[in-house]
Amino acid sequence: MTAPAPEYTLRLRRFDPESGQASYWQEFKVTLEGHRSVLDGILKVRDEVDGSIGIRCSCLQAICGSCGVRINDKPGLACHTHLERAAQAAPEGSRVITVEPMGNMPVIKDLIVDMDAVHWKKIQRVTPWLINKEPVPEREYVVPPESMLDITQSVACIQCGACVSDCLSMEVDPEFIGPAQFAKAYRFVGDPRDAQQYERLKDLAEDPHGIYDCTHCWMCIDACPKDVAPMSQIMRLRRLAGSDHEIEDRNNGQRHEHAFVKNIERNGLLHEADLLPDSYGGKLHPRAAPVLLDSLPVIITALLRRKITLRHALGHPYHKRFRGLRRLLDPIERRPERYELNLYVSGYDGEEPAHVAGQGPAMVATGTSGVGPPQAPDGARKSA
Ligand code: SF4
């Protein structure tokens, strides 16, 4: 005899724009097996209890990306979250499964957000199509397999918006282009058939809400149900823009990144007092003067409150402690080219590892840059 299905409590965020009332919480009980999804639970409640519940869905199998919601305060796909797991993850052992609409996008009704107003509009911003090189070959373009593996991770995006929902930069700056959008941008920047790699990178670097506006908070990586790792795609866009194409953007992003490296090389540990002037070309550079003047009140306050001392502000306090760092850096810097390894692991916990033809398990190691021909063995690509 099979055990009876357990009962779960779903706490849904309700909002009806036509009612003129603010949003509110409503609880429903649903009896279903624990391996069924949160979406199954909501659809059952909608079928049997309240037909007015608004939720968007289509494929029911984590492919179409339409059922993005926040479950227990974390973004994800309702069709790809087991009821039992969600109950176990509920705060303070309450087992109450909280479901609300995704963040950073306006709510249309209940759990449905306006993807057009934010997500899709921003996707359009990155020119999400291939601009082919000329002349067009008579037959198909021949693309090295390594290059296509390189963009596989960004191609895996199902446009669910979970990363957009959790992006801290977008929360602070709604104009920020966005994690899924940069992942989409890399899909074409990294494609050797695209004719406008440089133009795309320059555009994204120069935009004040572009690649240098990401705060590396990691939220998009945690949120993504497809392991697209949008932040990693942003870092790859930056390396291509800043290091390979040496695009000096008006946001000072490239110089700021280089200043970090130089600062640590010089001090062994980040010396914050130098970072700002270094980012603008050094303390004596004319570009640095207005920025330093601007920061003067903060510097004086920090000195008065003894957050820093003059010795720390002007000297290089860690220098002696980290002399050995040079020995670590030298062999890396002497390499003629940069090696990168884009590790894209596909599949889900508990699944038998699938196999990529001729490559062993479903762990696909690829190069990243899209600049220069792939040369290194084992999927690691050298790039200038
Ligand atoms: S890492 Fe960057 S893009 Fe990703 S969520 Fe944080 S701020 Fe947004």
Ligand code: SF4
């Ligand atoms: S990057 Fe991931 S979380 Fe963001 S839209 Fe694509 S699949 Fe969803």
Ligand code: FES
């Ligand atoms: S319904 Fe398609 S991803 Fe959930």
